[in-house]
């Protein structure tokens with residue numbers, strides 16, 4: 226009690242997967258754009274850290290200096306005619322939604338959680354359910370300012386410092402500290418989404434549904450059951466949606482729900498294969514008819530997991546890995562089946578598996594993850610070697626198919642894998658700030 | 674609604690002011706750093722404030738308090754709510770070695786607040802409605818070795834507020850004493866954050882609710898009330914032995 230009072234307990238920065246656990250030497254908060262730290266004065270390498278919604282070690286900097294940018298969360302300006310928003314880089318998408326949705330605007334691209342910063346959205350050039358239409362977040366960024374360790378503050382846009390602009394989008398926080406950014410919002414009529422969910426029983430059916438939906442539906446995403454092999458392989462739910470356009474819904478208020486919080490790490494046995502199988506069974510059969518149509522407010526559609534704050538704690542202390550890959554369309558169906566077969570054979574429980582097709586809108590970022598093809602994302606409870614081996618096996622398939630694995634979610638890919646997935650890393654390296662580095666980068670790129 | 678914020682660049686005050694901005698209030702912000710208060714003002718404009726005016730002043734300059742207050746009245750015409758939030762934690766060790774530093778800390782956290790309260794109490798007493806809120810601290814509830822210079826100034830502020838509350842009650846003016854515990858803000862950046870730390874956001878919203886409700890004395894978060902009750906009830910003969 227007295228030690229609590231003296232506030233001597235440690236501050237910890239963790240990534241979302243709680244694996245690996247790596248401590249920086251120091252955490253330096255950045256409070257004001259007008260009062261920035263002298264980065265050159267740090268002896269250790271530095272790396273920005275916002276909300277730690279990356280899963281693995283790309284936001285971690287073991288033994289280095291983590292710049293905590295989560296205090297930089299002020300709006301700078303908003304042009305309601307053009308929908309152009311400018312804000313500090315630590316601003317969360319949740320805060321933005323709260324302010325812009327009632328005024329008829331929406332994020333151009335939304336990830337699966339709204340507790341992500343604008344700086345993090347740029348550094349991982351994030352994608353959402355509308356990738357096939359809108360591309361990545363970086364596609365909507367018009368400008369930002371970067372602080373380099375030599376003290377320079379550089380304005381970056383497609384017209385100024387273009388190389389740094391392209392390197393910083395998807396640049397994993399390595400090209401300098403993004404101070405603020407400006408990006409384009411999209412107009413909406415109300416905050417509701419018209420949703421259709423369709424049950425599918427195979428991967429081929431999923432691909433057909435995607436092909437049929439990509440033109441008329443702005444948002445598509447699927448949930449797939451990874452535990453069933455054999456004839457049930459690739460069964461799942463396809464969800465597609467558009468912004469509702471009726472004036473009638475504009476007057477409705479969104480239900481304000483209190484989030485459910487998981488206050489501590491649950492013991493790891495809560496999540497074994499059996500519980501997951503049961504969960505998947507219920508999820509799949511929850512829907513009795515083949516197609517269900519609903520109108521939902523945007524939050525449960527875009528951020529279903531945010532309803533349970535800190536859901537990552539259900540994986541217990543040892544944490545978990547997320548694996549997200551994309552494989553090109555060319556023969557992609559077969560490759561994806563092979564991946565699913567391996568996963569189902571391994572019996573490693575996956576709580577959530579998400580399947581989606583990426584479109585061909587080119588990403589602005591030099592090192593952006595999305596490319597046209599099919600993407601699969603799922604979690605593995607971390608069980609040491611066994612889990613790492615399975616992921617390495619999956620990597621083998623992805624490498625061969627000329628696909629990629631998402632660094633924002635990675636804690637384990639090999640150097641060889643990274644350099645095969647992102648051969649452009651050599652070109653990217655030129656834009657790295659000499660003072661910046663991350664645990665991820667030291668892992669996948671040899672230091673000279 | 675017309676709201677005046679003193680020490681408007683404080684992280685807690687900014688969170689409170691965001692709530693007023695959401696209500697489309699008219700704001701008059703006072704702070705000592707021009708770049709910071711401009712950043713705060715821009716943010717509040719985007720968040721919906723009907724209008725935002727700023728005034729740059731180091732609040733330890735007591736002789737300019739009246740001028741600042743007049744300027745606020747010229748701009749807003751009247752004031753419904755006033756929040757006094759500025760403060761510095763100071764360096765207790767340094768204070769122990771320097772009378773000048775001790776007095777300066779005391780002046781910044783207490784004398785300046787007393788000056789501001791003296792001017793504004795007269796205004797609100799005449800207006801016969803409105804709310805004055807001041808951010809004091811749990812540190813003012815009992816002196817302890819780690820920060821008693823700061824604690825003493827907050828204790829004096831809390832006592833002064835009791836008197837003003839008692840005086841303005843008849844005029845129908847609310848006087849709110851806010852006593853936060855540990856809050857994660859620039860003021861506590863050097864401290865390691867434990868489970869007792871609250872976010873500036875939750876405390877700032879608590880300040881807003883207390884001002885709207887016209888509460889008297891508010892601990893934020895609420896659990897500091899029982900904790901401080903316990904701390905205050907320890908006999909001095911025991912308390913003096915603790916390293917707090």
Ligand SMILES: Cc1cc2nc3c(=O)[nH]c(=O)nc-3n(C[C@H](O)[C@H](O)[C@H](O)COP(=O)(O)OP(=O)(O)OC[C@H]3O[C@@H](n4cnc5c(N)ncnc54)[C@H](O)[C@@H]3O)c2cc1C
Nearest residue numbers: 275276277278279336337342344345348351352397398403
């Ligand atoms: C439930 C959940 C769902 C998700 N869904 C998706 C999804 O659908 N699509 C998707 O693409 N991603 C998704 N993600 C991943 C997430 O969007 C990214 O990892 C995002 O970058 C996290 O942002 P953050 O603000 O938490 O940053 P952090 O995780 O703290 O940092 C991420 C990276 O950004 C860098 N960075 C942060 N701020 C700055 C700055 N100011 N300047 C420079 N660099 C900076 C860091 O150095 C680090 O490299 C999801 C994550 C979760 C937990």
Ligand SMILES: NC(=O)c1ccc[n+]([C@@H]2O[C@H](COP(=O)([O-])OP(=O)(O)OC[C@H]3O[C@@H](n4cnc5c(N)ncnc54)[C@H](OP(=O)(O)O)[C@@H]3O)[C@@H](O)[C@H]2O)c1
Nearest residue numbers: 682683684685705731732733758759760810855856858860
């Ligand atoms: N954080 C806590 O744990 C905690 C606990 C209990 C009570 N409080 C009280 O809460 C209030 C707000 O503090 P905070 O936590 O929000 O910290 P903060 O963000 O550091 O805010 C303090 C603000 O006071 C301003 N200030 C200090 N002296 C000033 C002066 N002479 N003239 C004008 N402005 C001055 C500072 O301005 P500059 O930025 O220009 O320096 C700063 O903006 C303070 O009264 C503090 O004592 C804080």
